[in-house]
Amino acid sequence: MIYSSELIKGTLKTIVLKLLADNKKMYGYEITQKVKELTLDKIQITEGALYPTLHALESDGLVTTETEFIGKRVRKYYSLSPTGKNKTKEKVSELADFMDTMKFLLDIKPKTA
Amino acid sequence: MIYSSELIKGTLKTIVLKLLADNKKMYGYEITQKVKELTLDKIQITEGALYPTLHALESDGLVTTETEFIGKRVRKYYSLSPTGKNKTKEKVSELADFMDTMKFLLDIKPKTA
DNA sequence: TCAAATACATTAGATTCTTATGTATCTTTG
DNA sequence: CAAAGATACATAAGAATCTAATGTATTTGA
Numbered sequence: 001m002i003y004s005s006e007l008i009k010g011t012l013k014t015i016v017l018k019l020l021a022d023n024k025k026m027y028g029y030e031i032t033q034k035v036k037e038l039t040l041d042k043i044q045i046t047e048g049a050l051y052p053t054l055h056a057l058e059s060d061g062l063v064t065t066e067t068e069f070i071g072k073r074v075r076k077y078y079s080l081s082p083t084g085k086n087k088t089k090e091k092v093s094e095l096a097d098f099m100d101t102m103k104f105l106l107d108i109k110p111k112t113a
Numbered sequence: 114m115i116y117s118s119e120l121i122k123g124t125l126k127t128i129v130l131k132l133l134a135d136n137k138k139m140y141g142y143e144i145t146q147k148v149k150e151l152t153l154d155k156i157q158i159t160e161g162a163l164y165p166t167l168h169a170l171e172s173d174g175l176v177t178t179e180t181e182f183i184g185k186r187v188r189k190y191y192s193l194s195p196t197g198k199n200k201t202k203e204k205v206s207e208l209a210d211f212m213d214t215m216k217f218l219l220d221i222k223p224k225t226a
Numbered sequence: 227t228c229a230a231a232t233a234c235a236t237t238a239g240a241t242t243c244t245t246a247t248g249t250a251t252c253t254t255t256g
Numbered sequence: 257c258a259a260a261g262a263t264a265c266a267t268a269a270g271a272a273t274c275t276a277a278t279g280t281a282t283t284t285g286a
Contacts, residue, residue, distance in 0.1 A: 003207065003210075003211050003214075004123075004207065005241095005274065005275070006122065006123030006124075006126075006241085006242085006274090007123045007124075007207070007208065007211050008123070008274075009119065009122040009123045009241090009242080009243095009272095009273065009274060010117075010119030010120045010121070010122045010123060010273085011119075011120075011215065012273085012274085013119075014219075015215075015218060018218065018219055027233080027234095028233070028234070028235095029231095029232060029233050029234080030233095033232095035218075038217070038218060039214050039217075039218065042210075042211075042214055043214065043218075046274080046275065046276080047233090047234085047235080048235095048236085048237085048274075048275060048276070048277085049273075049274055049275075051234075051235060051236085052235095052236090052273080052274090053273085053274095055235095070232095070233090070282095070283090071282070071283070072281085072282060072283090073232075073233060073234085073281075073282050073283075074233070074234065074281095075232095075233070075234085076233085076234075092219050094116065094117065094120070095120065095215070095219065096216075096219060097116075097155075098116050098120050098155075099212045099215065099216065101116075101152050101155055101156065102124065102128075102208070102212065103209075103212065104151070104152075105128060105131065105148075105151060105152065105156075106127075106131055106205050106208065106209060118243065118244070118272095119243090119272085119273085121243080122241095122242065122243060122272090122273080122274095123242085125242085125243085140264080140265095141264075141265070141266095142262095142263060142264050142265080143264095146263095159243085159244065159245080160264090160265085160266080161243075161244060161245070161246085161266095161267085161268090162242075162243055162244075164265075164266060164267085165242080165243090165266095165267090166242085168266095183251095183252090183263095183264090184251070184252070185250085185251060185252090186250075186251050186252075186263075186264060186265085187250095187251095187264070187265065188263095188264070188265085189264085189265070
């Protein structure tokens, strides 16, 4: 089972930031694999979604990059900037709060009407 | 505090379906107010988002409608169809599952790299 | 050797929201 | 009693963000 893609919308940026907060530096492909692994294949980040997101994080100054060569192949590492670290805390706690609210909404039993 | 709008994306349809499951029949404006009330103003559904969603649910056969007049003012009630009831269960449990996965993702502490 | 995996990236199109606008009725308050 | 605010529907242009497809190139493993 893979979550319907609408659910990923809006959480992708937070997922990426959180992974970077836990792992110091990661490259794009590594992020897709890590998410796939940690979620037992239930969340699969497509490259078409990830790369634009990473580029946006960079142009917002939330991450910095460094390029490395593995043989002849380029690998682009992303790390959180100080601003990025703060933003990550904000986004993660906002999402946690949101999920609590949603849990509450989804559990409403009484016909309050 | 109001959640950043990206978070609502993808959950709106599920919220509406769940409210209809709990309240038999509701009209659009009522839904916006109920969500606002239940979430202590943290989720505010705009009409520009809600009405197209309701219309989509209707054309997908998940809800049925009945019009009522309150004085001279029209009120359009929405109710779940049998298909809609099943879909609601699916969507709600998918979202619950997704949130568990996200909670797990957001709590990862070890630098697994 | 050749398919699959690794690794980057872009783009057209779809979806789904925001913001603004429009129409109209009803209620409350100075 | 006029005017503001609440109730109640709706649409539409534009923004944001994803999917799916495509492209390039290298490395690995059967």
